[in-house]
Amino acid sequence: MEIQLGVVESRFADMIWKNEPVTSSELVKLAGQELQWKRTTVHTVLRRLCDKGLFQNENGMVTSLVSREQFYALQSQKFVDDTFSGSLPAFLAAFSMGRKLTDAEREQIQQIIDQAGEG
């Protein structure tokens, strides 16, 4: 599944993830405050995100089909695929070239690698 969101769209998507389940009229109010969107714009974007398979709108109740974590996992997967031909070590090498990793960060990464190996 490949879903791409612009910065503004992700802001709106975050708003849903944070508040779900949320009614569409509630969403209109929220987006009106935070993004200064009109009602019609909210509905247009919501419909588009539903079409992409990210959310569903059933009788005015909006819920997610893909969780925020799943979505960003897919995004980073795609990023690594596109930029480093799917090579995680290459990505990590590039990432750590510009800046030194702290001990705590190293620890965390080690844990992630260990857990991934077990699974």
Place this chain on the structure above:
Amino acid sequence: MVSAFANIVGISIGANWLILAVLLLRFLLKKAPRRVICILWAMVAVRVLLPVSLESPVDFIPETTSAIQEAVDTSLIHPETATFQTGIAIPQEGTSGASISAGQSVPVIPLVWFFGVLLMLSYLALRYVKLHRLVREAAWEKENIWICDAVTTPFILGLVRPKIYLPSGLSGTSREYVIAHEKCHLRCKDHWWKPISYLILSVFWFDPLMWIAYFMICKDIEFACDESVIHRYSLSEKKAYSQALLTCSANRKLVLACPIAFGETAVVGRIRNVLNHKKPGFWIMLVSALVLILCTIGFFTIPVGAQTNDSGLASSEQIEVISTLPPAELQDFPSVQEDSEEWENFPDGIRIDTYTGETFTAQVMIVRDPAKVYLAASSDPLAMDTPGIRMDQAMEQENAIAAVNAGPYFDDGTSSRAVGSVPLGLALAENDVIWNDEQSSQYGFVGFNKDNILIVASSMTEAEAMELEIRDGCSSGPVLMVNGKVNWEIYESNSGYMPRTVIGQRTDGAILLICAGGLNPDSLGASYHHMIDILKEYGAVNACALKGGLSSNMLYRDTEGRYGEKGTVQIFNQYSLAPSLRRLPLFWMVKSA
């Protein structure tokens, strides 16, 4: 539309001098702050929008302008070379006999101009609609700043409450630079100047210099804002700023029309300018200030365009001016040279020329002595139940040497005897009011004062006629010329081809009576346009139309035997529709010597 276009051409010629001046200064003042050039452009814009001039000793525009203007006027006024005819002559039933609606002549060039303007404006509207649709999903960031996924270059949209739109991908320092740049645009009101420039360009789209000016303005306002943003920056900051410029220059096509976009124009030049920018020195600032002051004085005192109105009467209101005999320098064209030999071969003081136009033949009668021309009535007193008389009868009654018809008269469209019995409006003969139906405000007026000066006016009351000491005169119109100025509204109107009679006066006092035939298969008739052309050619300074149509006629007692047997009365207009002369209440007559 034709006169609007003539005005526009006039203004554009004046404006082109200003544009050339700014382009030259722009070249000379390369080191001056670019905002100076922007101010100069703004002055040009204001000047084009307000083409009225103030008095000043400094005058930048060469004299030749008015000559070019005249040439343009002439080519517009004589659009033979650029007209197409629509429709053909269709005879129609009129109230007083028949009239002909002439083929309409629509000048092509003004029409093309008009559609060009429409095209330019629709392009602008289209762009605005597109951009508005694009930023519908923009999210509010802070203050007047919005971010939008769909745009790739930052820009400002809106006039009253302008908003800065940033591409959502823009972040970090680039974003700060861009915001500083756009805020500078807002401070300088560039979001107004640019659409104004575009609107001016839309009207003057035919003028290549305007296009150059427009693109230079777009460039200069960007340069100016770049300069004011990087004013205090270090070299590395300047480099970062240049990087921001480059990032945002990706998609330039979309916003070309109007909104101010960050990466829009001349990115390479702007980067070079940013990196090379040095603070302008004292002398450069001083010179810039001087240039600004001089240009302000110069620009605002140059007459831009308005010549078209000076040389004519733009609207009927201006005809309220009562005519006098104007000095030659006030006239549209030089008066006919005094020619002492003009009358040598015309002992009766009457000269008749035949003037052949494309659609008509006219007789131009010149009467040397205006005192000999007077208004004759069919009966005394004039009354509805006393029918009018025919012009040949009137001439016998008056023992006059020549006659033409006078102004409009009562005609209810019937064949009753009352038709042609009384005139409409006001009539005076030998200093007495011989008719006044109190309706004279509806008509123009033509007559002689006691000094034999032909007075023409857009209306005349009895009291005014008394005050002006009108000797002979009657309601008639429209006024064709006043004090050497042509009535452009009539000149440019489509008056159609008709038999027409007009009366006019030259500066030497001689009276012109011109009668064009028409309503015949071989002669359609003349328009007011034609009649004014003849009047101009014969040096008239004041002139008014008399009644046209089937009443239009000229009679001459051939004292010299020029047309046949001596003493016979020559009738110049023959109408196949109405073989006999019409009964009329009033005639302009010429006394015999």
